Amino acid sequence: MALNITIVGSADRQIEELLRSQGTRIRSMPVAELLALAQPGAAQPDVVVLDVRESGALPPTIVTLKRQHPATGVVIVAARMDPVLMVEAMRAGVNEWLAEPVTAGDISAAIERVTSVKPTTVHGQIFAFIGAKGGVGTTTIAVNVATALAHAAEDERTLLMDFHLSYGDAAVFLGAEPRFSVADAMENTHRLDEAFFESLVVRSKTTGVHLLASAERAVGAMDLRRIATLLQFAATHYRYTLLDVPRSEVAVLDALEGVASIMIVANQELATVRNAGRIAGTLRQRYGKDRVKIVVSRFDKQAEIGVDDVERVVGSPVKYTVPSDYRTALNALNKGRPVALDRDSKLTSAFQAMAFDLAGMRMEKTAEAPRSGGLFGLLRK
Ligand SMILES: Nc1ncnc2c1ncn2[C@@H]1O[C@H](COP(=O)(O)OP(=O)(O)OP(=O)(O)O)[C@@H](O)[C@H]1O
Ligand SMILES: [Mg+2]
Numbered sequence: 473m474a475l476n477i478t479i480v481g482s483a484d485r486q487i488e489e490l491l492r493s494q495g496t497r498i499r500s501m502p503v504a505e506l507l508a509l510a511q512p513g514a515a516q517p518d519v520v521v522l523d524v525r526e527s528g529a530l531p532p533t534i535v536t537l538k539r540q541h542p543a544t545g546v547v548i549v550a551a552r553m554d555p556v557l558m559v560e561a562m563r564a565g566v567n568e569w570l571a572e573p574v575t576a577g578d579i580s581a582a583i584e585r586v587t588s589v590k591p592t593t594v595h596g597q598i599f600a601f602i603g604a605k606g607g608v609g610t611t612t613i614a615v616n617v618a619t620a621l622a623h624a625a626e627d628e629r630t631l632l633m634d635f636h637l638s639y640g641d642a643a644v645f646l647g648a649e650p651r652f653s654v655a656d657a658m659e660n661t662h663r664l665d666e667a668f669f670e671s672l673v674v675r676s677k678t679t680g681v682h683l684l685a686s687a688e689r690a691v692g693a694m695d696l697r698r699i700a701t702l703l704q705f706a707a708t709h710y711r712y713t714l715l716d717v718p719r720s721e722v723a724v725l726d727a728l729e730g731v732a733s734i735m736i737v738a739n740q741e742l743a744t745v746r747n748a749g750r751i752a753g754t755l756r757q758r759y760g761k762d763r764v765k766i767v768v769s770r771f772d773k774q775a776e777i778g779v780d781d782v783e784r785v786v787g788s789p790v791k792y793t794v795p796s797d798y799r800t801a802l803n804a805l806n807k808g809r810p811v812a813l814d815r816d817s818k819l820t821s822a823f824q825a826m827a828f829d830l831a832g833m834r835m836e837k838t839a840e841a842p843r844s845g846g847l848f849g850l851l852r853k
Pocket of ligand 2: 610611
């Protein structure tokens with residue numbers, strides 16, 4: 473069967489001519505259309521040939537494309553071998569790099585290799601949690617959902633990244649004592665590999681969650697590119713990555729392209745709901761409405777502002793509610809043992825349900841009493 477090939481970003485017809493002779497179905501598009509191709513439901517060609525001979529740069533959307541469609545082969549045609557760009561491409565999951573002069577033989581061999589190799593990396597999912605206001609319970613939710621996922625997924629790894637600048641609380645919540653932080657990762661994105669990253673994260677003994685803790689000092693280089701590199705790295709090495717993001721951290725909010733779900737955490741206070749509306753509006757515009765979800769923390773059924781009101785003001789459905797239970801939440805915080813590890817609390821069930829739903833996992837009820845794993849024992853993927 474003829475291969476479907478999409479050429480992206482070519483200013484001339486040279487690549488098209490080289491491919492024409494090979495019985496392939498060819499489509500050409502400008503780089504700007506790559507974003508549409510990268511959308512989760514977009515029909516994929518067998519191979520994308522990305523022409524960067526003129527631009528000399530990788531469009532960030534190629535990262536999104538490979539994340540959403542790891543099976544789509546990507547061949548880059550460049551003016552030359554550029555080690556920096558090649559590493560970036562490799563991290564993005566690009567399969568082949570061809571430098572000029574490119575012959576029909578080179579390109580067909582590259583396409584042959586790309587289409588015969590099945591992707592080996594399982595790409596993980598990233599979930600971001602952003603508080604519409606300080607103190608609403610964002611870290612509590614991020615930590616507990618991470619804990620629930622780490623348990624549910626057993627040997628698959630779960631990472632939590634605390635993007636707060638100094639005084640991030642995730643380490644305290646997880647009873648962990650980190651030595652390094654997001655700052656160290658961010659300043660060393662050029663040398664990110666598994667061993668180096670392992671040395672930066674701390675594994676919480678109580679929960680099994682890996683934590684890249686908040687920076688206790690100013691982060692020198694919190695730019696979009698480095699954050700994107702870090703997130704991409706996390707997604708290729710962890711099944712689940714959760715981000716605790718302050719709403720003031722604009723660079724991080726700009727780098728959520730590869731994130732599966734963006735949760736805005738609000739409560740039932742008017743000021744918070746209004747803030748949530750503003751943040752949600754911006755993020756919906758940027759990342760699409762389906763990815764932006766609202767969580768109501770410390771939910772009180774009797775409160776004057778109900779779920780309907782929140783939805784109306786924010787303009788997105790309330791996807792999850794977390795019941796209010798200050799004593800349990802505080803106790804867990806003081807012990808450094810997340811509520812998600814407990815049993816029989818409404819808070820625990822809410823966090824577990826949220827984790828399963830986000831991860832697309834299904835809970836099967838059985839007549840048997842759950843074993844020590846509680847609900848986790850009933851989990852089927
Ligand atoms: N569902 C809940 N019910 C009752 N209290 C809660 C709940 N979730 C969190 N809390 C309490 O609210 C306080 C703030 O929680 P948390 O630190 O998670 O909020 P935050 O939004 O991350 O705050 P910050 O803006 O400081 O990062 C803590 O004392 C916590 O125990
Ligand atoms: Mg917090």
